Amino acid sequence: MAKSFSPGGRLMRTLMVGLIATLVTLSFWGLSKFDFFENFERSTLDLRFRLSPTPNDADSSIILVLLDGGSMDVLPWPVPRQLYSETLSMLQDWGTRAVAFDILFDVPSVYSAVEDSIFGAIASTGSTAFVMALLQREGSLIPDNAIIEIPIDSAQLDSAWYCTPPTQMIARGAEILGSTSDRQDPDGVFRSVRLLTATPQGIAPSLPVALAWLALERPDISVNNDTFIMGDIALRTSGNCRLQLAYHGPAGTYTSIPLADLTAALNARATGQPCPVDTTIFNEAIVLIGYAAPALYDLKPTPYSPQCPGVEVLATAVDNILNENYIRKYPSWVSLMMALVISLLAAFFLSALTRIPLGALLAVLPTLLFLVVSLLLFRSGIWVETVWPAASGILTILAGGIFLFSSENRRKQEIRNAFSQYLSPDVVAQVTEHPETLVLGGDKRNMTVFFSDIWGFTGISEKLSPEDLVSLINRYLTTMTDIILETGGTVDKFEGDAIIAFWGAPLRLEDYALRACSAALRCHEAHADMNRQLVMEGYSELFTRIGLSTGDMVVGNMGSSKRFDYTVMGSTVNLGARLEGANKVYSTSIMVENNTFRNAESEFVFRELDTIRVIGQQEPVTIYELKCRQDEVTDELEAALREYSEALALYRKGNFADAASIFEKAGDPTSLIMAQRCRNMADDYTDAPEDWDGVFNLSSK
CATH class of the missing domain: 3.30.70.1230 (Nucleotide cyclase, GGDEF domain)
Structure with missing residues (x-):
């Protein structure tokens, strides 16, 4: 069976590049957990967010009440607890479904102790949650209303031993306390939240979970392996019950109202003036109250912005929980399979084509296609690691290209060595470039x-x-x-x-x-x-x-x-x-x-000599003498060819005497040889023998 000219042939080169692709992919898979790749992957995750914002998907029932810079300009500082309690009461009157304060009221009011008591009393009349800070170091014990009953092994969760709760009067009024849930990645960006935390007293929900729990009218909560379940909602979490956030856009994506505007609404309410705020948006709304002023130091980096109010990060978490539109990260083995497909396809394209530059260009296509697919998947809420699979595809092209380039040079040298002695340099060059x-x-x-x-x-x-x-x-x-x-x-x-x-x-x-x-x-x-x-x-x-x-x-x-x-x-x-x-x-x-004659008679002149049977072959063959090119023929040559053809025809018919006469008349060495043969035949036979077929048997090589 024919095979291509190179050691092992094209199949072996393809297998070698495939092996390189596999080794490169497995190496990158092993390195993918190093900080460099993880940080790079997070950066590409942020890029995917920015390439595919979905502000229209943000839950319109989630409203933020912000203590922003404008509010601080017109409100006293610290903001009186009375103002917060009156605002909460007004929101309850407007029909809110649940309210959460992302403000840590951990010290008594500087204005009056009665303020905290009133604040707690008003909070107790509705679905209200307050934030508390969980601590590893010494602090207060975890309050009872910060604990929920969940059948789960606490080893699966992050843990905390103490907390900094709101003041006792405020905490008593809260239906539930939610812990701080922020979890920033090593690069400082907030991309996930902690849903639950294990404490000595039990399981403490985060503030987004607490608010969602209130909004859903207090369903049962459970955890099944890596799935967080709240009523009919099931969320696939990562390690330690963390939820990967799906941001819908930069700061300002959710409907927000300055606290100063609600203060104006309170004043209008007290004086019987028209309300300056559209109160209908609060009906069945889920409200988060928190800081947005830079001076209050609650701005957090997100994939969209280096400064986003922390309360908006919590709003994103609540949105993701209630609508199950969070980011689902595929397991590492899925990325490995994709990376292997990318690298092996790159290896195939690279080695299947004879021209390495074209092969390299096509070999990039699987990686580009993978990046496009990963972006489309991300828009559906699926996070597939892209950095190391794409890097493995690119390195496969580089490593495979180097291997094929050296192999190609070696193969060309083999061709030169094999053919330079018996092919022209031009032909050797053609064979080398087109093996x-x-x-x-x-x-x-x-x-x-x-x-x-x-x-x-x-x-x-x-x-x-x-x-x-x-x-x-x-x-x-x-x-x-x-x-x-x-x-x-x-x-x-x-x-x-x-x-x-x-x-x-x-x-x-x-x-x-x-x-x-x-x-x-x-x-x-x-x-x-x-x-x-x-x-x-x-x-x-x-x-x-x-x-x-x-x-x-x-x-x-x-x-x-x-x-x-x-x-x-x-x-x-x-x-x-x-x-x-x-x-x-x-x-x-x-x-x-005869075959050469038929293939070349259009350009060359031949003389039909005879039909012979050579030693070692039984089939007779007609032989010709190559005389000249067609454009070189002369009248004398044409006459001689006709004369020889006439004599040869007589010879084949067995008319040896007449054939001999014409051959002798021609007089050239070949004709004289044929004339002598005819004379000998004429001497031996009066007529052609019965088995005469006009074929002359050569007796020597």
């Missing part, structure tokens, strides 16, 4: 083979010194070889003064017979010029015989594993060798058989 056209190892093709030999060379060599003999042979072979290579032929081998060559391999040619005939005539002409120089130098003339045969033959590297030749084999090749020797029988210089 896909080269098939070795036993390929059956229709080609033309060339055999040449010097007639009587043994006698000539005996008259020359070794030095002169080598010099003469080198001159002769150089002249002949140059012509063969110039016409696109391949020199098979030299056997003393003999040359074996062929056309049609390793590069496929359509006009191999024409090229071979052109080379034979040029060799004959160059030989005549060389003879004139040899005579002038005191050497004897050389007479070369050439045989051409066209047909199917096997071409390829043949020999042992350590020593082999790029050569041809088959009956067509054997016939070419016999035709070279048959020139001696007919006193001709260039002899071809």
